[in-house]
Amino acid sequence: MPVATQAAIKGLTPQQVEALGINLILNNTYHLNLRPGMKILKEAGGAHKFQGWRHNLLTVETFPSIHLRLVCLVTRSIDSLQDSGGFQLVSLSKFTKITEEGALFASPFDGEPTMLTPEESISIQHTIGADIIMQLDDVVSSLTVGPRVAEATQRTIRWLDRCIETHQKSGKADVQNLFAIVQGGLDPELRDQCLEEMIKRKDRVAGYAIGGLSGGEEKDVFWRIIKQCADKLPEDRPRYSMGIGFAEDLLVCVALGVDMADCVFPTRTARFGVALTLNGPINLRLSKHEADFRPIDESCPCPTCVSGTSRAMLHHIMTLETAAAHAVTQHNLVFQARVMGGARDAIINGTFPQYLKDFFANYFGDAGYPEWCVNALRSVGVDLLDGASQAKVVSGSGAKWERVE
Amino acid sequence: MASTFSFSIIPSEVAQFGPRLGSISLCRRDGSSIPEIKTPSFMAGCSRGVVPHLSRDHVKSTAAIRWANIPFESFLERLPPVPTLQPGPVPLHTFLGFQPDRHLLSLCAREPSDEREIPVNGKGFISTLCVRGVRKLTPSAWKSYALSCQPDIVVALSDNPLSQSNQSQKRVTKSLERSTAWLANLLGPVSSADHGYSDTSHPFNVLVNMVGGVEERARKAFAEALVETLYAKDQQQVHPLQRLDEGITGYVFEFIPLLRSIRARTVNNDRTNNTPPKIPPKSADGVSLDNEENQQLAALLKASLSPFPPTKVRVVYSCTSPHQILRLIRDIGIDVFDAPFVHRAADLGIALDFRFPVPSTFSPSSPRTREDGSRDLGHNLFNYAYATDSSRLASSFNAAAEPEKGENPICPCLACSPISPSSHLELSSAEDQEFVKSPPVIQPPYRRAYIHHLLHTHEMSSHSLLAMHNLSVIDAFFDGIRQVLGGPDGDGQFIKEVERFCATYDEQLEVFREAEVDWSRVELERGKGRLAREKEKQTQNDTTSTVPS
Known part of the structure; x- marks a missing residue:
């Protein structure tokens, strides 16, 4: 699900996004609350109307449910905020103090201490009118260790209760869907505690998010936590993994039992000139593409590839004309949707293991399979190396990039 | 011919100067054509070959884009320029993603609304700017690029200096000589057989930049040289044409250098007369908005156009406002404008x-x-x-x-x-x-x-x-x-x-x-x-x- 932090997929109009076959986008409550602010959103009749996004019918469908027709708005606690400034989770914790009451932070407008309570976060999301709304949680960086992690986990559970309370009382429980966020850092025991408590509240939440990951932790730890959560969470509630964007991460998560994910990666990397393909990312800024008249991917149905936009043309305008960002954004969103659409079809047809093998062979065949992916998929009975005796396996994150040689 | 560009004025008999309605049609050698463009009209400007801020699907759904003007200089970053390598029948359209059945593409060397200082043009080249610095562009290179890219219209290279101060008569003479010679080079027969053109059919629809600075006499002299019958060596160079004007599709005026020269002259005159510089008068009723600058502009344009019959298309680059467009249509009979203020407005957040x-x-x-x-x-x-x-x-x-x-x-x-x-x-x-x-x-x-x-x-x-x-x-x-x-x-x-x-x-x-x-x-x-x-x-x-x- 593409991210529209500021009520716009960067560079594209809502109609363009819709034409790509995408019917689910994500806004950021924190950002929309700052600008344009709740008053303006209220006057405009909610976020859908404000940004001209009409896919607001809501049915939370069952697995695999990426094609929900809804707009999702996510509130995360302030210090795990993904800002548009960089790849890392931007920690605003310097300005933030988490108390039992809520998150106390210095207002970016006037520096005054401002309190965001779980109750308030829910009521803001009610104003915005999102179809899926998220509880306020207490996130610590996934690299944090010590008693703070346990404290945050326990508090997230307490805050969930307050969010549920507010949500149920508001009378909006039948039009908006509250998701709980499973925390617990990288500690399996804490995760278990959190899962246990949250599963108890299953009847009053519409789905579960897995939070507190994608913050720079080892990939090997990452997948184990995802698996732990996915194994325990109830089958009849969608699981949403926050901030997952690399194609290999997405597919591993799906294999482990995750239904939805969001990330700025495909759109942000597009603006930096990286086009995603089934054979790995292409860095269009490299001079090797300057006279290459092929489209990014001849088999791709996106408007950029279908209209024959060549790599040479994209190289010429990349980072200098906004039109280049638009073109590659369209392509990357379609790439992501193709990868996930293919996964859905493969699951329905019972060919998902083969799908994974083909994908990884194309994507990593020459660079080597990331070891963590091999291990993660083995844990669910898919052996990527089965039948690929020549395949290389590399340790580390294994993310693939096209660099200057 | 690579394509037939025809421009007709409605009705066919019109005054030399004054408002006029016209129609442009274009039929290419491969049989493709564009819908009629009614004039007065405008062309969309491009930056690095794209209409700024628009993805290809947006260009497609914007009916207002019929004629797009492509400044070529950004492609000189790499030699040979990449669009010249594009295979296929309509290379420039293909490379830039314009539709041959909807868009007319004109190719000019420099961004017409670029006001930055740039090294002077030389005897056999003009200076152009790209992100990697200044590049020299020679008339023969320009001709070969145009042959490879096959735009529907190409603007001949001209020596139109962009300077803050008044130009000497010597500099103006040079500008005229170079521009005429470069035009003759472009109109000359295409030697290379691989482009498949015979001597009798010329591959280009050429617009010529009317130079001569702020001297009416110089502007007129340049124009008259185009309608003069050529003899001997001069004629051989452009054979089978008898006069350069026969090979010209229309006339272009670049307003950035022109307005700058007019202002430089006004300031100079004021200095010698010891009077403070004039501020353009602005009246409440708007009727007398035709200030001195506009009158000078009209006189200069008329000087350039007077030797020609009124039948060819007239183009102005870098008009500053819709008001100016209206006056140029009323007083001169300009047919096509680019409108940089339209793109500028979008850049600045103006609706x-x-x-x-x-x-x-x-x-x-x-x-x-x-x-x-x-x-x-x-x-x-x-x-x-x-x-x-x-x-x-x-x-x-x-x-x-x-x-x-x-x-x-x-x-x-x-x-x-x-x-x-x-x-x-x-x-x-x-x-x-x-x-x-x-x-x-x-x-x-x-x-x-x-x-x-x-x-x-x-x-x-x-x-x-x-x-x-x-x-x-x-x-x-x-x-x-x-x-x-x-x-x-x-x-x-x-x-x-x-x-x-x-x-x-x-x-x-x-x-x-x-x-x-x-x-x-x-x-x-x-x-x-x-x-x-x-x-x-x-x-x-x-x-x-x-x-x-």
Whole structure:
């Protein structure tokens, strides 16, 4: 699900996004609350109307449910905020103090201490009118260790209760869907505690998010936590993994039992000139593409590839004309949707293991399979190396990039 | 011929100078053609080969884009230039993603509205600018690039110096000689057999830049050289043409160097006369807006055009305002304009909101009026006054979803009349069929408040929406011009309407100046504490703002 932090997929109009076959986008409550602010959103009749996004019918469908027709708005606690400034989770914790009451932070407008309570976060999301709304949680960086992690986990559970309370009382429980966020850092025991408590509240939440990951932790730890959560969470509630964007991460998560994910990666990397393909990312800024008249991917149905936009043309305008960002954004969103659409079809047809093998062979065949992916998929009975005796396996994150040689 | 470009004036008999209606058609060698372009009209400017801020699907859905002008200099970063390597029958269209059956492409060497200082042109080359610095471009290279790219129209290389000071007579003479020689080179037979042109059919539709600076005599001399019958060596060079003008499709005027020279001369004259520099007069009734500068401009254009019959297309690059466009149509009979202020407005966050003929009434959501009573050409949507403004972008146009009674035409742009896609990509067999098959529906217009929000959050789609809107506004402007000219007593009515337009709308473009300030502020305020600083500005703005919301 593409991210529209500021009520716009960067560079594209809502109609363009819709034409790509995408019917689910994500806004950021924190950002929309700052600008344009709740008053303006209220006057405009909610976020859908404000940004001209009409896919607001809501049915939370069952697995695999990426094609929900809804707009999702996510509130995360302030210090795990993904800002548009960089790849890392931007920690605003310097300005933030988490108390039992809520998150106390210095207002970016006037520096005054401002309190965001779980109750308030829910009521803001009610104003915005999102179809899926998220509880306020207490996130610590996934690299944090010590008693703070346990404290945050326990508090997230307490805050969930307050969010549920507010949500149920508001009378909006039948039009908006509250998701709980499973925390617990990288500690399996804490995760278990959190899962246990949250599963108890299953009847009053519409789905579960897995939070507190994608913050720079080892990939090997990452997948184990995802698996732990996915194994325990109830089958009849969608699981949403926050901030997952690399194609290999997405597919591993799906294999482990995750239904939805969001990330700025495909759109942000597009603006930096990286086009995603089934054979790995292409860095269009490299001079090797300057006279290459092929489209990014001849088999791709996106408007950029279908209209024959060549790599040479994209190289010429990349980072200098906004039109280049638009073109590659369209392509990357379609790439992501193709990868996930293919996964859905493969699951329905019972060919998902083969799908994974083909994908990884194309994507990593020459660079080597990331070891963590091999291990993660083995844990669910898919052996990527089965039948690929020549395949290389590399340790580390294994993310693939096209660099200057 | 690579293509047949024909321009006809309606009616065929017209005065040498004065408003005129015309029609452009183009049929290429491969049989493809574009729909008729009615003139007066405009061409969309391009930057690095793309219409700024528009993706290919947006270019496709913007009917206002019929003729796109491509400055070539950015492609000189790499040699040979990449578009010259593009295979296929219509290389430039293919490479840049324009549609051969919809778009006419003209190719010129330099960005016509670039005012930056640049090293002087030499005896056998002009200086061009690209992101890697200055590149020399020779007439023979230019000819070979044009042969490979096959644009529908190519502007001949000319030595049109861009200088702040007056040019010496010697420099002007040089400019004339070089420009004539370079034109002859372009019009000369194509030697290379691989392009498949015979001697009798010339591959180019050529526009020639009318040079000569601010000397009427020099401008006239250049023009007369084009209609002179050539002899001996000169004639051989352009065989089978007898005169250079026979090979020319139309005439171009570059306003950036021209206006600069006029201003340099005015300042110089004032200095020698010991009088303070004149400020262009601006009258409340707008009738006498034809100030000295405009009169000089008209005289110079007339000097360049007087030796030619009025039958060829006349093009002006870098007009500064719609007012100037109207005067040039009225006084000279210019047919096609580029309109850099339209693109500039989209860059700056301005939604254009004007019409020709001027609407009979203005609503409260119309652009603000200045102290002298003139109305802005558009809305500076950066202004905080628009934060809660739920109007559509232009008060003088309706949205397709909200047709109101009254005289307002509908603005067809995707900001005012967005339409949901006619098809959705189906990337999985498990796709929700109701969504995939949903038919196109006209949607409500985007509101000023939303564009304001997008501008303040640096979202690129703000500029895309504004670019499409502004192109549609200027397209409707030209449509209005043609309708008035085509009516009974067209010319008389047109003159009246031009006066009314000039009296109504602000020609000083104050709204652009304000938007420039706001725009640069966004750059300055990026980074930590920005929201706080903006809040402060907003409070100040609230107390001083006179903009109606």
